[in-house]
Amino acid sequence: MTLDPITLSVIQAGLQQVCDEMDLSFSRAAFSPVIAEANDRSDGIYSATDGALIAQGSQGLPVFVGTMQYSTRVLIERIRDGITPAPLPGDIYIVNDPYLGGTHLMDVRFARPYYRNGEIFCWLSNTGHWPDTGGTVPGGFSASATSVEQEGLRLPPVRLFKQGVLDSEIYQIICSNIRVADQRIGDVQAQAAALMVGEVRLNELLDRYGDATVAEAITELHHRAATQMRSYLTEIPEGSHTASAWIDSDGVVNTPLEIRLSVTRDAEQTTFDFTGSSAPCAGPMNSVLATTLSSVYLAMRHIFPEVPISAGAFEPLHITGYQDTFLDAKYPRPVSGCAAEVSQRIAEAVFAALAPALPSRVTAAPAGTSGNFALGGHDPEKQRDFVMYQLSGGGYGGNADHDGLSNGCSTIGISKAPPVEIMEAQFPVLYHHYALHEGSGGAGLHRGGFGLDYALELRRGTATASFVMDHGRSGPLGALQGSDGAVNEVRVIRNGISHTPEHLSKEQDIPLAPGDIVHVRTPGGGGYGNPMERAPQAVAEDVRLGRYTATQARTLFGVALTPKARRTSPKPTSCAPPDLFPCSKISLGGGRLWRTGGKQPPPPFPPARTGF
């Protein structure tokens, strides 16, 4: 090792900036709002020999944190084996096959070899979520697909650009198989241009520091990232930490799917063992292996955000036991739910297993569903067909520092939700309310954040509603004696009669007429720590702000409030220490509240179905 650590740091920062600039370029030029607004994309640099992740944009969608290195590796192997034609400079491969290192079909990867002196120095690759890639339903999220062919067009790696020129024959095949094809050329150009930006910036970096130095730095940074991750992992006590997370159903067979995880640390590595998880399923809740691995990586990066995104950092994470489970889907299993739902449940299993081991770092489970509600139909006033998506957030888990955030975006996403005013301007719907899902935060010393509660009405025309959500059967897991967050609830009121999906969180093509209403309440986050130890003032404040009822304060937190206390702002008082409960009385702005009951664990969180 001859490189000084300063040059290493400088090159590391330089590689990161190349990726960040690719991300920026892609988002700004993209047409699809999923990419341009929701940042459902990622850009990175990958090893020429095995596709290992060298650097990736810091604002890429978290679920892509590990996937592109697998798709790049598969591409390199296929080229080596003669299955895929070898590249020439200026070529760009397109691929969306989930089984070749992907997620679902909508995540389309581009890969471009980066040449120095006639040799491939590394690969530049990016992923963008296309609004549609064909299949049974617009947008690709079919809740009832039973094979990948129903989910859309599947592309093996083919050269969409040959020596810098778009292959119009391949492009025409793609356009003939997807919806709203006329705008895709903008996304294709944006995605390709981002790789070009990467090439220009990488040239500058290599010209400045020299090819050999950068190559050496990449190798050294890989080792150092592994060392860094190992040093963080030593915070996990040795031994096994286990948890299970549950998916409501696969959308076809109404049986819960289990993710069973055991995390074991020894001196050299930390093993994530999924042995005992459910078998491959009939419906679209299968996960391809690249997504399963990436989900573990992103969960660990949520826990240790300081670690760089690189293959080296993932090296000490040994993932096993997924064979023959729904976490290692093989062709032709349907997989549309893997990136948006299964990945979040895998992350939840990681959080739940490690929360007791790393109590200051890990939060109780976040809502963990993308809350995908799609409405497709015809708007007679605007004389056009439409497809509307309402993706919703939910509560985050309580944690060592504070209560969970309300209405946060999915664990695997970083996108903003569209405003109600934009939705109503574009689609024939009228929202009745868009509010806090009261009572939904799991009780705890630090409670979970609250989910979202919205209802909307179809105003005219006809439409069908589809739901791909989760956590309808059981709420996000509480941690360290905290209660689970409230479950996700879906209700469709047709002609005045209420209908709840048989699978609770998933159903496809429910016909709606004008005046029909869709009502959704998203999960709250899990609670953290014993709710009986939550400061009574904090409980009273939540009641005063209408986040919990006085009854919930009593049953969930063991705090009774007099009517006056419910109305009055709490003033700081000398609060009795928790071990004096149950009988201490605390003055609260003239009113009174007191702890009831003993220190026994709280009653199970009642699913808030009343008042629906």
Added chain:
Amino acid sequence: MAADADMMTGQIIGVDVGGTFTDLILMDPATGAVRLAKVPSTLDDQSRGVMMAVEEAEADLPATALIVHGTTTTTNAVLERKLARTGMITTKGFRDVLELGRRTRPQAYGMKGEFIPLIPRDLRLEVPERMDAEGRVITPLDEDALAEAARKLLDMGCTSVVVHFLHSYRNPGHEQRAGEVLRALWPNSYITLGHALLSESREYERGVTAAVNASVQPILDRYVQNLAGSLAEGGYAGELLVMNGNGGMVSASRVAEEAARTVMSGPASGVMAAAFTGRAAGITELLTYDMGGTSTDVALIRGAQPAVSNEIEIEYAMPIHVPMVDVRTVGAGGGSIARVNAAGLLEVGPESAGATPGPICYGRGGTEPTISDANLLLGRLDPSRLKSVEGGITLEQVREIFAEKLGHPLGLTPEEAAEAVIRLANVKMAGAIRMVSVSLGADPRDFALFAFGGAGPLHAAALARELGVPRVLVPARPGITNALGCLVADLRHDFTQTLATPLDVLDMDRLAATLTAQASEGRRLIAREKVAVTETRTLHSVDMQFIGQTHLLRVTLDAPEITREALQKAFEAVYWTRFRVRLDTIRAAVVNANTSVIGTRASLDPATLIPAAGRLPTLAAACRGTRPVLFEGTAWDTPLYQRDQLPADAAFDGPAILEQMDTTTLVPPGDRVTTDAIGNILIEIGGAA
């Protein structure tokens, strides 16, 4: 306009209150004399500091024609949440919009974070009323419920109130009627209607903007009245103008009506000063670089005009959507902490030692190596200044900490470690600045770096080299740039009209008429102000996109009239420059028509900022000695110049250190310094003979 004559003869004062110092520039147009003052800010009541600065500058208030004031009152109130108790009345079913936000989290990684809405849930009340997206009434406004809600908010002690109804940008009828009802029963004028400040869709952004406005209104009002009172007591009879975040000014009597517009007024005035200085120096393309203790502000100036944005987010989930100079903050400053991480690699930031305890060299108990400490160890800052700090820190103590925390784990001497800290900090800052300029569609290499703030001129040359920026401009008074901005600020009005029409069906006459109407409204508003204007400029632009896109690109127009073909061409050219992509099969759309009307005031002569009398005839005379300074491992015997004493036509090569009241400018070896007639220093990167 009768006051014009007075304006031209009386003194003019620009005064800016920053986080640490209150700066003042006084100019006498008759004599060209300039006086400066710098006093500690009094953050509990900023007007005391202002009056102290007025006193220090020995301003003759009765003879003063105009005072322009930049204030952080509203920014601080928002960031520290020291707000007036404010209630909100919303459409039934939507009171939680302000608490739910846009479904985000503070960082991409890490599932923690906190968010406290500006108005607590119990002060957000709902009333029956509803419009649809076309502005049609679905539910009429229940005026009784509205009055009852208002009374309830008053009972709960609210001073201000916001009315925030869905789709009011489309049809403000219900909000306007609610305003009438409220004015009859609300005891003061602190009533904000959601559509009044920002008439565009997106209920969260509009609601937060309105909530910010309402909750800082009483605070700003009280402050400005106080200050106006103090100034009047001192004999001042003229107009007090307050800087807005868009770089324009508004009279104190009206500023509180749209208090949200004053957020970011400080950073805006710095950028205005940069534009002014650049214009005077003949450099119209600038990247401003204001490095302070905890953060660095960056902005773009093109054609001597600062970029203005309607979409500033001043902290996590706090969007304020009124036109503001587009200043982006990068989380690196003199107090950024350096450490060696578990991978054995050096890291700088994002943690900062802040003001307390601050860098080690502040002597306030700081024990973490920072960028400022590294500059000190390398000789770039004057070690003799250590003597004046309270804690009695020695250079040796700083060395020891660098040896222990950085040098030892990295296998470097303390000085090598310090140089590594600066190098990495510059690489990271350069990267962040590059991202800012690229996101604004600009290549930093096409700009000059305008360096100001306490630490800006110290890093500027190295940063410029890193960015490929060819030259650095250090103004005459880098430490009081914001006050200068107040002095030279323009009157400014910005207009945006949403058209959202495909270009091929756009009525080009209507576009021209819209832009022309915006321009005449702007000129009318400027004529109304009691301030003399020498020139009124009008800037037209349209925001465009390809149909289906969500991001906008701004296309500037020379005149309101343009043909469809010319506009299409202009857009394609902008798009090509930005993305290197041609999309000839997709139609373009015009989303917004924009006009800014700018009234330029009689300008001061920038040459007076450094008094000619203080200048010495030769370079050698201005040199107070030398000090060894480390550059790339080599100690260079570096001359120390008194900036104010440099001859007006000085030209020399680095290395050099230029010292002045509150800023140090570092010129590395290989770069060349020239000075211009108005007191600026130009550093040409790699320009040494």
